[in-house]
Amino acid sequence: MMKKIVRLVAFALISGVIPCSLSAQSVKQVKLVNFDLQSSSLVKADGPELSTTQYKSPVYWMPVKVPSTVLTGLVANHIYPDPYQGLNNMLIPDASDQFNKEYNLEQYSHLPNDPNPWKKPYWYRTTFKVPAGDKGRHFQLIFKGINYRAAVWVNGKQIADSAQMAGMFADYNLDVTNAVNAGGDNALAVKIYPLDYPGYPAKEQLKALGPFYENGGPTGDIGKNVTMLCSVGWDWIPPVRDRNMGIWQPVYLRTTGAVTIGRPKLVTDLANLPDTSVAKLSLNLTLSNHSDTAQNGKLTVTIKPENFTGLPVQFSQNVNINASGSADVSLDAAKVSQLAIQKPHLWWPNGYGRANLYRIRLQYTTANGIADDTSFVFGIRTVSSKGTMVGNFLRREFFVNGKRVHLNGGAWVPDMMVNRDSARYDYEMHLCRNANVNLVRIWGGGVTPPDAFWNAADKYGEMVWSDFWVTGDTQGEFKGSPDWPLEGNIFVKNVTSTIYRIRNHPSLLVWTGGNEGHARKELYDAMRDAIINLDGTRPYIPSSSGFAKLPAGWKGSWPDDQASGVYSGGPYNWQDPKVYYKKADVGGDWVFKDETGLPSQPPYTTLAKTIPNLVWDTKLPFPLNNTWGYHDAATGAAQFDNYISEMVTRYGQPATMVNFSDKMQLMNAVGYQGIFEAAGHKLTETGGVMLWKLNAALPSVVWQIYDWYLEPNAGYYAMQNAVEPLHIQFNQNDSTAAVINRMHHATGVLSAKAEIFDIDSKRLNSFSISHIGFADEGTQEVIKLKEALIAAKGVSFVVLNLTNAAGKTVSHNVYWLAPGNNLTELNNLAPTKVDVKVLGAEKGAAENKWTMQLTNNTGKLAFFVRPQLMANGEEVMPSYWSANYFTLAPHESITVSVSAPVAKLGGVQPKVLVEGWNLEKQWVGLGTK
Known part of the structure; x- marks a missing residue:
């Protein structure tokens, strides 16, 4: 028999709605959480019967917590294994019949007579009580997001059908006043229909180094729907087997007058x-x-x-x-x-x-x-944009409150099974702020995120660039068809709903017509007009790539009617920093680069969670096996292969998995440092630089500054350092140290110092300059180091420090260099240690914070020092460090802070584990729980 699930769980804030008790009959908004789930293949009753409180089921229904996709619910009920882990996704049938036959996945269907368990609708059912005191009130049932179609019944009455409720990105406010039973029990039944066209995925990523992935499948036919296009698979996410059908956002019952x-x-x-x-x-x-x-x-x-x-x-x-x-x-x-x-x-x-x-x-x-x-x-603020021709390229620039903002950030992709909650959004936006990211791009092949994302972006000062759900891989720029999506009315309705939902958020900087492509003209025009008429307070640009040219006669950006002025196209593989500097100097598509990046493996800390079978397949480069492939090493095989081979060339063949991971962190640090410092070098001549990408959809080994477990890699901290408001950096292309001021105010008097050390930590040269200053944003070259570095032999370290008038260090930066990039001497760097002193602890309701000073009191350089906040034997994730993976010259010190959510500390006294390239591990106690 069906378990009786029910009830209201809690008052909730959604879209800012608050419960109120200023009258006997208050305005209430109740989140409906506890549902039962079952396939219509097994349930023979229809909506009128299922939505009665007397319904008794002859089959078992699975309890689920909404929001929940169907596959999420089945995994929670142990019907299918967790697809985030290992190769478990290959034990779950796909929504494509053809794909199932090719990979023999039909055998895994949990439905006895349906080899494809996603072809028929699923039912969600719950019951809830309404107080007798609410008689005569008005009731609304609010669905914040379903996928792909839905029909709704309350107490035997149909409220909406699958023609009314269609598309993943609209919310639905249904009047259920005449159906609700005030003073008694009520029943709700929701019939969720799968995508009209499930899409045919590309070949599975079952080789650690394989062919380039066909994003969106070989034909891009997922684009026939208005949905999360990457759910059919992309080069950083495998196919989501049910295509995320289900109730993927919250459901509320709202009571008003x-x-x-x-x-x-x-x-x-x-x-x-x-x-x-x-x-x-x-x-x-x-x-x-x-x-x-x-x-x-x-x-x-x-x-x-x-x-x-x-x-x-x-x-x-x-x-x-x-x-x-x-x-x-x-x-x-x-x-x-x-x-x-x-x-x-x-x-x-x-x-x-x-x-x-x-x-x-x-x-x-x-x-x-x-x-x-x-x-x-x-938030009280204004935003605007302008395009300026630089050579043959249009450069887009953005302004907030009349001040130019240089965009430093990257693409944001959805969780594979859209399982992020409000806490997760807060953690990720906090991680972005801590990395000095100021722009998060909602990529067009993903989803427009729930309200909790926007609330967190507002809170942490993260500007958001929001693509609509169009990509060149499905709408005909590369493959697919401009005739898709097939039902333009659904697309327009979803656009309109999305604009209404998020237009009041100060974080929303710019609307974008899509990712590297355009919708067909009638949809493009309808989208652009809706943005102007329903919002009209922020810019619109046609595409996230200037390479996707608008056809003649189409209207361009709004309000200036120019082209997008932003450019994707990578590079997406690891590059020497000199390459990025050369690109920035040339200009071209680097006048605003909105997609570039590199494979960026997570640290060993989370590697075993991402690759559970860490056993090397000796037919592949060390340390790979096919689980690496499935977790994205295969997606851009050339990029990952280049990433590994460059590491071996520079730092030598790794001896162990830990050594491999550590050397990859060196690659991450140098790569991301190069991207953002090259862009900073041309700060006032470029509009911004953005990564492909910031985050991960599942445990992954590529294209991320922090991983699915919220563990930053060394590239995260290289970015944090490179785009700090006031920064000193070294141009490896011309061997000049420069100071970058990203702030729109004067810096006061600054002094810069550059020191060069050899592999034995002997100081070879020291250069200083004072009386540096800025009235506004800008760059200044301050110290030439080319001749001194030419004279150096073997590995050299360039240590840069910038101090203010009070003598306080405001920027610290270190580089390691060698002729021919032969850095293998680092493997023999002399051991040393650092002393750690805890300076203070702050206990808060939501977060605790500690400040500490790390000092190198020896004559040996302490290289790539990595402190970790530990609780219950594991690193606390997320942890928000003010600096990490840093290097200290002899007798140099640094003051750093770390904070972490109280909820992640497990009620124990945390400690700090200090590791480094040439340090012995040491544990440091902290002062408060």
Whole structure:
């Protein structure tokens, strides 16, 4: 018999909606979590019967926590193995019949008469109670995201069908007032339909070094749907077997009065830039009357600081609404003086200032009490863009609050089975901020993320570049067809819904028509027009690649009608830093490079979790086997092969798996340092540089600065250092040290010092220069080192330090060099040690933080020092270090801090494990739980 699942679980904040208790009948929003799941292949009842509280099932239904895709639910119930691990995905049938036959996957279907368990719909079912006191109230059932189609029944009544609910990126607000039983039990049944066209994946990545992967499958036919295109497989993610069909975002029951507040739009205007002393706000919303009597009420608006102290602003307006009608409300600073905010606290992106946030609360009250009550967070800021021709290339630049921002970030890809929750989004956005990332790009073949992502981006000052769901691999730029998606109306409806959902977030910087391609003209025009008409507050560019040219006569970027001015195309393999400097000097597509990167293996800490069978297949390069291939070593075989061979050439053949991992971290550090320092070298002449990519969809060995387990690799800290607001760096192409100021304010007087050490830690040369200073952002070359390095023999270390007028080190950087890049002498670097002193500890409700000083009191250089925060015998992930994988010259010290979520500390006293290339391990106790 079916387990009786039910109930309401908790009040929830979603899209800023808050529960309220200012009247006997409060506005409530309840998250429905506990559902049962089963295939329609086994369930013979239909929606009217399944959505009754009396339904008794002859078959077992599996309990699932929504949000949950079907495959997520089946894995949680141990029907299928965890596809994130090892080669488990090859033990799960695919949504493509042809693919199943080719790989003999039909044998694994859990349905006795269905070799493909994803062809028929699945049912989600739950029951819930509604208090008797809510009789006469208005009820809405809100689905924040389903995939791919859905039909809904409540208490035997059909509320929506699969023609109304289609596409992965729309949310659905269903009126269930006439179906809900107030004062009793209620039943909800949701029929989830699979993708109309499941897509045919490329060949599986079953070789550690194999052919280049066919992104989106050989024909790109997944593009016939409006869905997560990469669910059919890409060169960094295997096919998701059910294509993520299911209820992938939360479901809410919302209880209000007769009038509801809809589609609020808040615009902040700094009309007198550069003067920011006054911000003028405008507010638009719709009030809908769901009753057959006129409503005479009052709209109350309250604005107060969210993350800083300050007095709230409040005002009210009388608004009358006809029976069964609606009223559009439009308020601005010319009509309401309170909407002119004096001395506003501006929202600034990471690295340019504080991400100040306000909360606006909207309440509509009638004689019967509060009818509706909603709130959301916003930031006061303006964004804009311009395109400038540089040679034969258009360069795109972006501005926030009138100040130019140099974009440093990368592409963001979805979790393989869209399983991220609000805590995970917070951790990842915090990791991005800690790495000095200021831009996260939502890649067009993935998903527009849930509200929790945007809330975290707002909080951490992460600008977001949002592609719509178009790629050249499915819409005809490379393969696929411009006729896809087949149902343009679904695409347009999903676009419209997405704009309404996320347009109030200050983090959203720019809309993009797609990834390396375009939708067909009627969809392209509809998307562009919707962005202008429904938002109109931020730029739009046609594509994430300037190489994808718009056909003649198509409208370009908005508002300047120019081309995109940004360029993908890599390189995606490991490059010597000199290469990046040469590219930046030439300009070309590096005037704004929005996709480049390198294979970036995680540290040994998480390698065994990613590759559970760490046994070398001796027919392959050390240390590979085919599990490496499945976890992305095979996807760009040439890139990974180059990555390994360059490591062996520079640092020598690794002796062990640990040694291999350590040498790969050297490759990561040098590679990412080269990318971002080369772009910084041309700071004022380029719009930005972005990685392919920042994060991982599953445990992976390529293209990431932190892995699926939230473990940063050395490249993460190289990026953190390279794009710090004030930075000293070394141009390996011309052997010049330079200072980079990314800030829009004066630096004061600075001094720079460069030292050169040999492999025995003997100081060969020292150079200093003082009286450096900047009034605004810019670069200055300060010390020429070419002649001194020519005279050096073997491996040399270049140690750079930048200090302020008080003598405090504000930037520290180290390079290791050798003629012909023969760095094998590093294998014999003399051992040394560092002394660690804990300077302080801070205990917080959400995070704990420690500050410590590491000092090299010896005459030997301490190379590639890696402290780790440890609890219960494992590294705490995430941990937010202010610096890591650093090198200390003899008698040099560094002060670093680390923080971590309290929830990840396990209630124990953590310790710090200090390791390094030439250090013995040492453990350091910390001062607070």
